[in-house]
Amino acid sequence: MRFEGGASSYLEVLDAERSLFTTELDLVETRRDHLQSTVNLxxxxxxGWQNSLQSSDYENSD
Structure with a gap:
């Protein structure tokens, strides 16, 4: 809106979008870490479950 109104340059718009993208990535990483912590707990x-695959199954999956 500021760009369309002439109050900001397009460079400022790009910088704001880059900042938003970085923040969104941080949020996703935080959610992932939370879920991983829950699994670890x-x-x-x-x-409450048993591992149906042995470590040798992973090694032979190439």
Whole structure:
């Protein structure tokens, strides 16, 4: 709106969009870390599930 009104340059618009993108990436990383922490907590408490794949299954999946 500021750019369209002539109060800001397009460079300022691009800088604001870059800042927004960086902040959105930080939010996604924070959400991922939270979910990973939740998984780690469940695993530490026993998890309630059994691992159906052995580590050798991952090595042979190439």
């Amino acid at each position: 469940y695993r530490a408490l026993g998890g």
